[in-house]
Amino acid sequence: MKRSTIVTILCVIVMVPMLLLAVSIKENKAEQAQINATPQIKKFEPRASEWGKYYPRQYDSYMQTxxxxDIKDVLKENPAQIVMWAGYGFSKDYNAPRGHYYMLEDNLNTLRTGAPFDEKSGPMPTACWTCKSPDVPRLIDKMGENDYFTGKWARHGGEIVNGIGCADCHNNETMKLTVTRDYLKRALDAEGSMPFADATHQEMRSLVCAQCHSEYYFKKTPWTDANGQEQTAAVVTFPWNNGFSAEDIEKYYDERSFVDWTHKVSKTPMLKAQHPGYETFITGAHGKAGLACADCHMPYVREGGVKYSNHNVGSPLKDIANTCLNCHSGTEAEFKKTVEDKLARKDELHKKATQVIAKAHLEAGKALELGATDEEMKAAQTDIRHAQWRWDYSIAAHGSFFHAPEETLRVLGSAIEKGQEARIKLRTLLAKYGAADFEAPDFSTKEKAQAVIGLPFDKLVDEKNQFLKGLKQEWFQEGQERGIFDAKSREGMVLKTSYPTK
Structure with a gap:
């Protein structure tokens, strides 16, 4: 073969890969430039599919949620909680959270939100929509915060029709992370250790999550509407003035004599923890090391030359190789086994606490039935209030033990201690009133526990089924007529509940 031919062949062999590489780099740069370009998305656009036109990878990964x-009935797994929440919505229905895709759907379907038949009926206030939809910041911008937080949950049914989406966390012009619920900003400023204005980008990667994954209550706030009428708004408020710990927040509520509800059996003025994920996260090793929620729940991934944040928000344990093992050593199997062993210890204390506190409620109820006075009951009821608050704070965020295992176990331990102190006081009272041998009734199954507290479960289910077939469907129709409903946000969705549907 001629030398010139050999040289030509060698040149082709070298040049072809270089040309392919150049084309690939050019395509990747073009794609990255498209991602970095300023999109044309209107302010407070609630339809995630509209954002997905510009950010298909992020949108597609979000849709994976x-x-x-799966529906996981927490009350069936641990019926003691039904007794603990007697007289409160969580005794009716409580499931483990599903993917973000289902947040609005589950809010609509739960027995807790009841079966309203018009905008003024139903058990829950408007505030119960607040963390479920990008329609919420749109409505607050349109109506004003106090007006939005006034009235019943059903009032905004035809306006809140899209599940959690892009507009909850991103600025429509710059795509920068943004907090769309001002109550978080107020709470950070009130606590003082990190004013919102000082938040870094890394901190924002947690704060956009903290808008919803935090403890809150509905603060009664008087205001006057445009017609001069006196109104009261139930404004979502974070109780962080004293700090973030269980005891700090407990003190905040006690100082204000705040009560979420009065227990149906024990007549205790109760507190209900919501989901203090941010509060527990910042006390743990990951938070103290400067990690953000997104580092573990939304890790960066690469496709070709494009790097983006995976919006398939879920447990890091479902993708250990790309989350935990970025920092931790060992294999996936070893890491998962370690976590499972630790979680089993937390579950042991968690279930022990529920048994102790549920029995304390029933013993308090018996003491009241026998004639114990308010003064005689006060000390035991205070212990019950504090015991259940601490138990609830330690488990309501679901991921709390992974975020802060030492703090979770500490708080659970104090919950058991407070519960036992209440039972000792109540045993003394029961003996005084001739019932020293009283034993709490059996609440070992969901059905038995609901019977113990007199919950009309079948009636609640029948009413809810009427709502699901009627008003719920009307709301989505109204949203479609308004041009705000994103049909893709419910694509392929199947009705799933922990109660029978008809």
Whole structure:
């Protein structure tokens, strides 16, 4: 073969890969430039599919959260909680959270939100929508915060029709992370250790999550509407003035004599923890090391030359190789086994606490039935209030033990201690009134526990089924007529509940 031919062949062999590489780099740069370009998305656009036109990878990964669709009935697994929440919505229905795709759907379907038949009926206030939809910041901008937080949950049914989406966390012009619920800003400023204005980008990667994954209550706030009428708004408020710990927040509520509800059996003025994920996260090793929620729940991934944040928000344990093992050593199997062993210890204390506190409620109820006075009951009821608050704070965020295992176990331990102190006081009272041998009734199954507290479960289910077939469907129709409903946000969605549907 001629030398010139050999040289030509060698040149082709070298040049072809270089040309392909150049084309690939050019395409990747073009794609990255498209991602970095300023999109044309209107302010407070609630339809995630509109954002997805510009950010298809992020949108497609977000849509993967619909795979996390299993219903896990927490009350069936641990019926003691039904007794603990007697007289409160969580005794009716409480499931483990599913993927973000289902947040609005589950809010609509739960027995806790009841079966309203018009905008003024139903058990829950408007505030119960607040963390479920990008329609919320749109409505607050349109109506004003106090007006939005006034009235019943059903009032905004035809306006809140899209599940959690892009507009909850991103500025429509710059795509920068943004907090769309001002109550978080107020709470950070009130606590003082990190004013919102000083938040870094890394801190914002947690704060956009903290808008919803935090403890809150509905603060009664008087205001005057445009017609001069006196109104009262139930404004979502974070109780962080004293700090973030269980005891700090407990003190905040006690100082204000705040009560979420009065227990149906023990007549205790109760507190209900919501989901203090941010509060527990910042006390743990990951938070103290400067990690953000997104580092573990939304890790960066690469496709070709494009790097983006995976919006398939879920447990890091479902993708250990790309989350935990970025920092931790060992294999996936070893890491998962370690976590499972630790979690079993937390579950042991968690279930022990529920048994102790549920029995304390029933013993308090018996003491009241026998004639114990308010003064005689006060000390035991205070212990019950504090015991259940601490138990609830330690488990309501679901991921709390992973975020802060030492703090979770500490708080659970104090919950058991407070519960036992209440039972000792109540045993003394029961003996005084001739019932020293009283034993709490059996609440070992969901059905038995609901019977113990007199919950009309079948009636609640029948009413809810009427709502699901009627008003719920009307709301989505109204949203469609308004041009705000994103049909893709419910694509392929199947009705799933922990109660029978008809």
């Amino acid at each position: 619909r795979k996390s669709d």
